[in-house]
């Protein structure tokens with residue numbers, strides 16, 4: 028894609044030939060076929076039953092469910108970067124239709140949530156009005172691209188008929204618990220039955236029937252998969268809402284808006300996603316997803332194996348989580364997170380005898396020291412607290428705990444480097460083995476005991492060390508008591524032995540800890556799904572019966588969020604829905620035998636991720652008002668496939684930024700719905716593909732301000748705007764950087780088929796690529812040549828030679844069948860750029876041969892192009908005399924006789940000198956090529972038995988061997 032493409036300056040419209048393929052002709056053809064497809068319902072995918080039932084012959088075909096991550100209806104509309112994935116799935120879906128599949132492909136809108144709301148607030152319009160206007164605009168932009176969507180299946184998450192079912196799923200989750208033994212969710216009524224019958228003991232003793240209603244509600248709240256809790260949450264005053272961990276960046280700010288986020292105790296709804304941590308982790312292995320995304324999910328779930336150890340304190344105990352129980356003999360103090368609930372309990376009225384000045388922070392009493400330290404910690408983000416480089420701070424709480432392994436009394440501190448949200452919020456500190464503990468111990472003059480023999484020559488006296496010593500390849504020392512000795516063992520064996528001892532003596536147990544936290548599920552927003560929950564006069568939460576769904580969003584005078592000074596951690600959220608008193612306070616008969624009563628509605632709304640947690644299911648059966656989805660229809664599209672325990676969407680394409688948000692949440696909901704018997708697949712998306720980004724050049728003037736890219740001129744490799752030299756850097760495309768190019772502009776100038784080809788030809792789909800408007804014309808010219816190969820530009824009539832395939836020259840047949848074979852494989856493998864290269868090659872071959880193109884060749888050329896440039900393909904197919912749409916034609920099949928295996932020559936060098944030449948397949952793997960080279964007679968002879976130091980392989984053309 029050269030900037031100085033000579034073709035770029037040639038006119039593309041003004042031309043003598045009256046029937047040449049021009050932008051005007053493309054516009055006419057495209058509009059006509061888009062109307063035709065709509066009128067004919069060409070892309071309707073039939074269901075096996077129900078209101079979308081259809082052609083049984085199509086239903087009987089193998090199915091393909093191909094899906095995009097649906098868009099937010101943003102006010103800015105689409106730029107050319109947005110449809111990259113949509114075009115790719117469309118090409119793939121069209122190819123699948125032509126290879127005999129019943130293809131479900133459609134697109135809805137993810138229309139609740141912050142972006143839509145912020146846009147509404149900025150423009151002073153109601154979110155529904157602005158969201159709907161934005162959707163309308165995007166629908167027409169997308170229609171212009173000729174995407175083959177089954178429009179009957181489209182919807183927006185803000186449609187009450189859709190969010191009715193989002194609310195219904197919430198109720199299923201609320202009304203279930205996770206049975207750790209059965210390893211699945213079960214209805215909460217079954218748990219109640221267990222408590223009631225005595226099969227399961229009521230925690231704290233007593234019987235179920237003796238509990239008050241409030242006590243029962245509290246107890247069940249400990250089990251429900253959706254529950255309200257007072258745990259510290261991420262409070263973002265700048266946005267005026269609480270956020271999930273997944274929405275907080277690595278440096279402790281809001282992913283949206285980049286505001287500070289604080290830990291604050293607020294009663295909020297949560298989803299018990301942690302119950303599914305193991306399954307979310309294990310089932311990843313079965314998914315056809317990019318490894319990078321799987322890795323991100325694995326890291327986010329963060330499974331650590333270790334032990335819980337109890338340290339007694341005054342008849343109570345502090346439980347810690349450690350991944351290194353083998354270092355227990357080196358634990359010389361303990362740390363509680365400042366927010367730890369036991370801190371108050373263990374803090375005595377006065378400093379104990381002999382407390383060092385350095386430990387008190389200069390405060391008169393432990394309570395004062397702790398309160399001051401807590402206030403200081405609350406104003407920091409988790410990341411700031413954990414920063415490696417930072418000076419370690421903390422205060423002694425005035426209490427000592429007993430190290431169970433040696434009976435030693437160890438002081439207990441609060442320090443902010445221990446987080447409440449991980450493990451148990453308490454640690455045993457092993458300064459010799461953990462760098463943070465080491466630094467803290469140095470700062471607070473705490474003992475450091477060498478319990479792992481250093482292997483780096485530093486010696487076993489920690490007073491001479493400059494850092495902790497951490498290694499898994501060392502031997503334990505100084506670690507024995509009367510019952511157990513770890514001395515001389517390696518880390519792995521020592522862990523096993525001490526865990527055994529902990530379990531035997533009841534001092535602890537082996538355990539697995541996860542980094543994953545429960546999903547904070549409420550937001551202080553207007554523009555989201557209302558919770559189907561009401562509270563009675565005692566504050567007990569009751570689910571609405573399904574018959575009361577959807578619970579529609581009420582009108583409020585002011586829907587904007589209440590935001591605060593971004594740095595003021597002491598603020599409290601306010602929900603917009605609470606402003607509508609009439610809606611909040613209601614008299615309802617919930618049908619639970621209690622008759623009509625006064626209730627207060629929940630005024631939080633669900634997070635914007637809720638609607639995207641299950642939308643794939645609604646595409647299947649979009650108008651069902653009786654069920655989430657008909658089981659037979661769900662089974663047809665999503666059911667488990669051969670050899671795999673799950674089914675799911677066959678191809679899901681979207682950006683990599685959703686790795687631990689949407690993609691984790693949607694998997695969790697699928698698993699709950701699966702456990703409760705509503706769906707047949709425990710995974711929503713079988714194959715995931717992340718498309719790259721379309722980047723664009725950003726031009727900045729001397730002050731660093733972006734100037735409109737369209738106005739920049741290039742002269743001798745430099746860039747100028749209004750005479751001033753400007754800098755050029757590759758960046759994101761967008762309005763704010765003044766470099767957005769819209770699909771509308773490109774469609775107007777060249778047509779949608781050209782835009783589609785250009786986007787697909789830019790490079791491999793998963794790689795980011797720079798947009799270059801000047802290069803688009805290259806694909807336009809391809810279509811012009813294609814047109815010219817089939818149609819007489821002067822008369823507009825078909826100009827192919829009506830001959831049989833047997834009369835076609837051998838060269839052309841070879842070119843044709845190689846192209847068919849290659850394009851077929853490329854489209855199946857989603858290598859759209861190389862598929863286009865092969866079509867181009869065939870088309871150029873026909874141009875070069877000259878004369879009318881033989882009909883058997885022209886027809887197949889058109890079919891090859893059809894998935895990529897569907898409008899022009901339809902038009903040419905019609906011109907070729909067919910009366911049916913090209914969409915359901917069979918994709919050409921290559922005749923193997925003409926697809927002779929191509930080979931390339933690989934040079935084998937030894938110490939840089941050519942010793943042999945091999946004929947190999949162009950797609951040979953590096954391993955195979957290395958083997959072939961080393962096995963070659965000439966190479967073996969040249970090596971003369973010498974060993975090999977190194978082999979450098981550059982498949983398919985070069986192998987360089989360096990003998991020992």
Ligand code: ANZ
Nearest residue numbers: 331348349350351354444445446449450452457460461
């Ligand atoms: C003793 C020890 C000795 C530790 C040693 C490490 C090295 P991962 O691997 O991430 O699971 N830890 C536990 N809970 C914590 C919390 N709430 N905040 C901060 N740190 C916490 O890390 C687990 C280790 O991190 C635990 O093992 C604990 O320190 C610390 F040579 O215990 B270890």
